[in-house]
Amino acid sequence: SFEFVKLGMFYDPANATECITFWVNGIKQSTVLTRAALTAFTYIDANALGLMFAVVADASGTSGKVYHDWTAIYQLVP
Numbered sequence: 001s002f003e004f005v006k007l008g009m010f011y012d013p014a015n016a017t018e019c020i021t022f023w024v025n026g027i028k029q030s031t032v033l034t035r036a037a038l039t040a041f042t043y044i045d046a047n048a049l050g051l052m053f054a055v056v057a058d059a060s061g062t063s064g065k066v067y068h069d070w071t072a073i074y075q076l077v078p
Contacts, residue, residue, distance in 0.1 A: 002067055 008023030013035065020033035055064040 004067075004069060 006023075006025050008026075010021045010023065012019060012021075016035045018032045019035040019038050022029045022031055053066075053068065055066050057064050
């Protein structure tokens, strides 16, 4: 059975210790990404941060199932 989960990501380039934070069902997770870790990625100039949507395949790989309720994306003006 499937359970709907609300996922979130918050990007704050001014925060050195919690540049990116992750949220599950409105609860901030303990896993964070520091600004130093983010800038250490060698591919960051080529790829923007953003939404990635994946598809779940059945056991035989012949059928894909997607259950998506809604997406909201916004940016706070600095």
